[in-house]
Amino acid sequence: MKSLPLLFLGIFATLAFSWVGIILTNHIQMRELLPATPELVDAEGNPIAGPTYPDPNSRRQLFGRNAPDENAYPQQLPGAAKRGKLVYEQMGCLYCHSQQVRREGFGSDFERGWGDRQSVARDYILQERVMLGTMRTGPDLANVGLRYSELWQHQHLYNPQITSPGSTMPPYAFLYEVRRISENRGPHPDAIEIPSAFHPGEGYEVVPTQRARDLVAYLMNLRQDYELPEMKFSE
Amino acid sequence: MSATPSIVSTLSPTQSAGDPIRAKLSEVDESMRNAAILFLASAVLWLMAGTVFALIAAIKMTNPSFLGDHEWLTFGRIRTAHLNAMIYGWGNNAIFAIAPWLMGRLARTRIRHISILYTAGIFWNIGVTIGIFGILRGDMIGVEWLEMPAYITPLIAISYGLIGVWVIIAFRWRQSGHVYVTQWYLLAAFFWLPWLYTVAQIMLVFEPASGVVQSLTNWWFAHNVLGLWLTPAAVGAAYYFIPKVLGRPIHSYYLSVVGFWSLALFYNWAGVHHLIGGPVPAWVISAGTVASVMMVIPVIVTAINHHLTVVGLHNEGWRSPTIRFVVFGAINYTLASLFGSAMALRSVNEVTHFTHFTVGHAHHGVYAFFTMIMFGSIYYMMPRLVKREWPSAFLIQVHWWMCSLGIVLMVFALQVGGWIQGLQLNAIDEDGTVKYTFMEVVRNTVPWLWIRSISGFMIMIGHIAFAINVFWMLLPVSKSSSKSGPTLLTKETAES
Known part of the structure; x- marks a missing residue:
């Protein structure tokens, strides 16, 4: 040679x-x-x-x-969720969470309630950044928007131990503002409810920042709850 | 504890000893010195930074609130800073030091216009520094192995071009008739990386492809950075140092040809095994699985070539730090690659995918194989560059024992723990419910992750010993430096 x-x-x-x-x-x-x-x-x-x-x-x-007069899927994310996706990307969520449901019988994705059908290529076509993920240190998030409430998401992000004791997920308390409740205006309308064991103290409240609200909007929009011509829900 | 210089400095892998060659080689060493020292010093500093990031990330996996109030240090960022510091900071700098030097030696060509190489090296490191800073700041791109923000891409690309071209130039104007196997690997690696990087940048960052084509491009790129950049560099180095230090020609020329071309053909298809079970066309996954299994061929062939060259010379090898590290790396190349082929099988992948087993495998490849061979290469190269022996055999011993035992422990913990994690994740009772809740699976990984943190701590001690030795050798406080006159660092700046 x-x-x-x-x-x-x-x-x-x-x-x-x-x-x-x-x-x-x-x-x-x-x-x-x-x-x-x-x-x-x-x-x-x-x-x-x-x-x-x-x-x-x-x-x-x-x-x-x-078909005419029917919604085509997938659909674009609303604006707040798009901004939230950037927060998801910047926090490196993808290193512990996947966004893909594997077929029934391959792994336990169905049994764990992570989806009613397998994820397919079409689910991702509108995404500017596809984050399928390669780790499940935490659960799959392809359908996390269907599983929990907004309040649950906020509490979980603020301190995962509130909702999931023993979790190894890091807290994202820096996305929340802990502040003294205003004496004139009273509690902030967006302040989230925190159980007493984790509460910052009497007279204080935990208010999500814009980034936290966007991130939760994104998480609530993670849902593959529609059928596609090539993939139907499992019975 | 030092290498055996009597054999070492006089033999080339392909030709018999002789003073003219020795003089020629020392000319090459001389021509490469300033740039190589810059790259080596940067590599070691990045190694230390990457180790600190790694340890913080490891502790966070068991104690999530550790440094949890700081956005810049959140797990997703610090872990990513670790990966990028290790690959682009440590790995690339080490290759930039070793590859042009090896190419120059084998081609018997001096590396000319060293100031261009030197300047490009400075800009490379500035680029990586800004990139890591960007990751910690929150500008990272959510593509594994390509997280450094887009604003450093031009700087990285241009400085890479100005570094890589010297390897090609040295090869093109080679003075020696024979082309040694190491040269193929290096030439290929320095051609493959810019191609991979360009395609990945265009299709993922500047003009992102649609849907899961991104994921396919991502893993084509990321796996090939390992397979077509780090691997050929380290395998090429092992092909050089094993025969060189042991004074015995490589076992079989024919096998090295087979090994090279089968690696070139199969490795670049293998990356899609990271997407098994995912929403990508099944035929791509099948092709990736086949290629991953076919990787057994280059791996076994290279293993035969490397290990049969060492056979019978274990005592000599043990005496030399270069051979100790390089052979350790070569053995782990064989092991990690065979594991990798097995992990691409669907039935195995069903257990290992998404678990710490994969993390263990990544460290097996990049650390136990690649990094250990780089250590061995540096142990050989530094004395020839600075014309001084390593100041402390004790520190080399510390480095060796901490890093070799540390990485074995780490791979063991992550792979055993990861295997259990995978089995528990998949375990389903007869009535169709899961045997272990997700939280139970998470809790069961924690002891293994603790062991991983301990192993990481051991490796850090090894790295500290190594760094002390390197900088002790470079700095004027070294006793043996009195003969060589002025200190290297000042000389370096004066000449450049």
């Missing part, structure tokens, strides 16, 4: 191979994925089962169209 061009060609070709295979082909394929209604219709508007239907004039399979 004395020839530099030959060596270089091999070095180039090997990486090009995987780049084309893993990234480019999927990139081209996934550009065609768009939000879809749970049931699709054919060219005449008749409902079809699944994502494709046979073309009556040829042997090809045609892609169904979105």
Whole structure:
């Protein structure tokens, strides 16, 4: 192997191979994925089962169209939730929490109540930053918005021990303002209820900052509670 | 405790001893000196910073309220600062010191225009410093292994280009006819990394791809930083140092060709095994699993080549710090890679995925294999650069024992603990309910994470010993420096 061009060609070709295979082909394929209604219709508007239907004039399979007057999924996040996603990213939540439900029978995602169906590629097409995650030091969050209330989320972020004793999740108390209750105006309307064991003290209240409210808005919007042509809820 | 310089300095892996070659090599050493010392000193400082970040993160895993009031030190950031400090600070600086030097030696070419290399090195380190600062500040990008904010990308890319090009130049204008296996690995690594980095930056940061293509790109990049950058650098270094220090040619030329090309072909497909079970096309996962299993070929081939070269020379190897660390690394390359192939099998992955087992595996690869080989390389390289012996054999002993035992303990704790964690996460009763609540699973990992913190503490002691030795050697207080006249650090600035 004395020839530099030959060596270089091999070095180039090997990486090009995987780049084309893993990234480019999927990139081209996934550009065609768009939000879809749970049931699709054919060219005449008749409902079809699944994502494709046979073309009556040829042997090809045609892609169904979105049913009119129905919501297509996934949907865009509301503004507050979008800002909250940045907080999620900046706090590094992804290093302990995944956002993907695996199929029934692979792991215990279904048994743990983390989702009613498997997550599919279409669920993520509108996300500017996809954070599937590779660790479950904490539970999966793909559907966390369906599991808990806003108050629960705030208490849990302020100090995880309030809602989940023994948790190893770090507290995000710095996203909350502990302040003296105003004597003129009374308690802040957004102040969150804190159990006495964790309460900062008589005359004080815990008020979420804008970032905490955004983050909770994001968490409440983490929900794959819709069906897609290619994936229905499990019975 | 010092290496055996009589054999060491006279042998090249491919040619017999001779004074002209020795003179040539010392010319190469001389030409590389200032830049290499800059990279080595930076690498060691990053190693220390990364170790401190790591220990804080490790303690937080068992005591979440530890330093919990400080946003900059929250787990998600400090853990990420640790990873980036270790990969881009320690790992890359170590490679930047060792690779051009090895390439220069093997090509018998002096590294010219050293001031460009030196300046690029300074800017590289400024870039990484700003990047880590950005992570702690909250500017990080939520893409694993690529968290450093976008504003340092140009600085990182340009300084990398100005460093990497010297490796290519040294190879292109090589004076020696023969091309040694180490040179292939280094050439490939220095070509692969910029490609990986460019694609990842474009498709993830500047013009993000749609949906889970991001995740695929993420793991194509992240796994390949390990597989096509850190791995070839360390395997290449092991191919150089094992025959060099032991004075015995590499076992088989043919096997090294097979090992190189099979690594090049299979490793870059393997990364998608991080997405097994995820919402990505099944065929990609299958291809990734196949490639991961096929990695057994380059691993076994390289193992045969490395280990059969060492066989019978264990006493000599044990005497030399270089060989001790490099062989430890080579053994763990074999082990970690075989574990990695097994972890890509769906049935195994179902248990290990999302658990601390994977974290253990990452440390097995990046620390027990890559970092240990870098330590060994530095033990060989430093005396030739500064023309002084290591000041303290005791500190080398401390470094060796703390780091080797520490990493074995860490990998053991994380993988046993992680395996149990995975089994408990998946355990389902006959009536379809989970056997262990999530909180029970979390609590059961805590003792293992404690052991991990202890092992991290041991490794920190080892690193402190290493850092003292390195800077003692560099600073004028060293007794043996009287012969070499002015101190290196002042000389360095005067020349650059």
